[in-house]
Amino acid sequence: MALILYHTIALWLGFALDKLLGDPQWLPHPIVAFGKTISFLEKKLNKNTHRLLKGYAVTILLVFFTCGLFFTLITFAFQISPLAGIATETIFVFYGLAGTTLVREGKAVFRALDKGLEEGRRQVARIVGRDTEALTKNEIQAATLETLAENLSDGVIAPLFWYAIAGIPGMMTYKMVNTLDSMIGYKNDRFIHFGRFAARLDDAANYLPARITALLMAAISGKKRAFKFIRKYGRAHLSPNAGYPEAALAGILNVVFGSAHRYFGQWVPKPLIGENKRDFEKNDLHQTINIIKKTEWIFIILISLIFIVLTYYK
Secondary structure, eight states: OHHHHHHHHHHHHHHHHHHHHOOOTTSOOHHHHHHHHHHHHHHHHSSSSOHHHHHHHHHHHHHHHHHHHHHHHHHHHHHHOHHHHHHHHHHHHHHHOOHHHHHHHHHHHHHHHHHOHHHHHHHHTTTOSSOOTTOOHHHHHHHHHHHHHHHHIIIIIHHHHHHHHHHHHHHHHHHHHHHHHHHHOOOSTTTTTTTHHHHHHHHHHHHHHHHHHHHHHHHHHTOHHHHHHHHHHTTOSSSTTTHHHHHHHHHHHTOOBOOOEEETTEEEOOOOBOSOOOOOOHHHHHHHHHHHHHHHHHHHHHHHHHHHHHHHHO
């Protein structure tokens, strides 16, 4: 009973830290360490033969190591004292959430566009995987909003979902899986074999969070069109998950997302999501940020209520 209460306290304290600080560059971040580890192993192993097998091995090794490391760390912290345990959990809830940074990056792209197209291209390259050198203003705005919708799931709802399921070990293991996918989960010549398992694992880890994100967005907006778009366009995406929050946002804003884009110099077709093809505007960003903030709040409240119910019945 007490442990669930400690989880609830750490959840809200970590959430408060994210709102206050975001991801300051001066603060060491475990996700940076994840990225450096993945990069090191990829450079050493992603060559010559058996790349698929090596990719499986690296992904499984890093996932189990991350889960074991954080399970040991949290267990040790709570053995010291409840206060040490709560403090440790709070720090890693803070590290696991990206809501504030997500909003800041979205705003930064639109501000950069006010200065010029090249500024906008450089800024949007920080948050999207597609090639940005030839993007138009409208394409930059679309890419930003698509990314905000997708990363509301990947950067906020999914980490919270796995925290609710398995505490900090679950949350940090998810972040490792998601980092693996973002670095090696591409279908190009370099990663098609080495990153295949990481991409599939990320798809599985995000299956429920992506759909929860979309439904929460639609419910918060109060727009029937958002639910309609989720049903109609949720599967209209190369990713089995990204289409759901994108479809919800397309319904909320009544816009069209998708079309072909270049990734690592290669054209990748993307099905259209939505029906009203129009130019994007600043109000679209404001509406999107409003939905992101409300969705994050509502989901944290829902998790807290679940924790309270579990505490009561135990």
